Amino acid sequence: MxxxxxxxxxxxxxxxxxxxxxxxxxxxxxxARYARRxxxxxxxxxxxxxxxxxxxxxxxxxxxxxxxxxxxxxxxxVLCVCPWRTRLRGxxxxxxxxxxxxxxxxxxxxxxxxxxxxxxxxxxxxxxNPDARPWIRSAAWHVPIRWFVLFADEEREYGKxxxxxLGSAPEGGGLVLRYRTPMVQARRRLARGLRVLRExxxxxxxxxxxVDVGRWxxxxxxxxxxxxxxxxxxxxxxxxxxxxxxxxxxTAEGLAALREGDAARAGAVYERLSDRWRAVRQRGLxx
Numbered sequence: 037m038x039x040x041x042x043x044x045x046x047x048x049x050x051x052x053x054x055x056x057x058x059x060x061x062x063x064x065x066x067x068a069r070y071a072r073r074x075x076x077x078x079x080x081x082x083x084x085x086x087x088x089x090x091x092x093x094x095x096x097x098x099x100x101x102x103x104x105x106x107x108x109x110x111x112x113x114v115l116c117v118c119p120w121r122t123r124l125r126g127x128x129x130x131x132x133x134x135x136x137x138x139x140x141x142x143x144x145x146x147x148x149x150x151x152x153x154x155x156x157x158x159x160x161x162x163x164x165n166p167d168a169r170p171w172i173r174s175a176a177w178h179v180p181i182r183w184f185v186l187f188a189d190e191e192r193e194y195g196k197x198x199x200x201x202l203g204s205a206p207e208g209g210g211l212v213l214r215y216r217t218p219m220v221q222a223r224r225r226l227a228r229g230l231r232v233l234r235e236x237x238x239x240x241x242x243x244x245x246x247v248d249v250g251r252w253x254x255x256x257x258x259x260x261x262x263x264x265x266x267x268x269x270x271x272x273x274x275x276x277x278x279x280x281x282x283x284x285x286x287t288a289e290g291l292a293a294l295r296e297g298d299a300a301r302a303g304a305v306y307e308r309l310s311d312r313w314r315a316v317r318q319r320g321l322x323x
Contacts, residue, residue: 046272047083050173050183050249051263052219053109053116058257067117071108079107079267082120097146098126098154111218111261118171118263125170127158169255174267178313181287182245183264185229186222187215189285194278213266213278219253222262226250229291236294272319283309 056064070076082105103122110116130151133142162168175183194213217225230246237243253262270278290305 046268047174047176048179048183048267048269049079049175049263049265051107051118051265052171052253052256053107053111053118053261053263054171054257055111055114055116055259058260059117066104067106067119068115070104070106071115071117076108077105079265082122083268085122097130097150098157099123109216109261109263111259114259116261120172121168121170124168125172125174127154127161128170129174130154131158169252171256173252177269177272177317177319179264179266179269179283180245181283181309181313182242182249184215184284184287185246185291186225186249186262187217187264187284188221188225188288189282191215191217192282192284211270211275211278213270213281215264215284217262219256219258219260219262223250223253226253232291232295236297236299269316272316281312283312 056068059067082103085103099122101123103120105120107118107120108115109118130146133146133151137145192213192215194211196211226246226249230243230250233240233243233246266278273281286305286309290302290309293299293302293305
């Protein structure tokens, strides 16, 4: 496989790696063979391939065929895979564009006829695959604060990536900042955080966000591995900023303060987190 050294940045990812036992045949055998390959594509390969479809006129916003690639990891000696499902994620992302872009910009970037055809294709596909869901969620120019609720600071990994089969690391061992935790821990932390927020805050967007993430996690095997990957954001932040970023610890501190009734400390922590990620998102607007 030939790859380009160009790095495509600006997105973070929340991924679920499921054990092979979670997949029916013949997909299970496909992933078992796939994982034995000497060279596996990485996150930048996936992103480059998806962006390549935007070059033609009109753009190919959703791949014609579903990807047969995945990220691969081990959890307690168990082989786990995270299918890319690029086509499904393309449909879902296209459905969100209407709320993210002004109509004139949206019509220029993705003409209405292209959106209508893609929507019709998705409806037909959905009728045949009613239970389908993506293994990967992404966010541009930030990491949603609700994602940090799933992780502990001691699960933070920062440094040179391993590349290769891990998939989430850039080729060539570039910088990586990520968290990984067993599914059971992610669900437990989410439930605790949700309980605190519901008890202490009358109304918070974090509640709706956590409910949505919780419903998504329930779709997967209990022995799965959950990963938060800063992805291309490591190329938009300095090494000093990355080394000092302990957003999962800050999130846990804020929830602990709420649980203890210390609203002032909780507010200060939340403001610190919001300021950190607001500054990153502003870089995206400046670009």
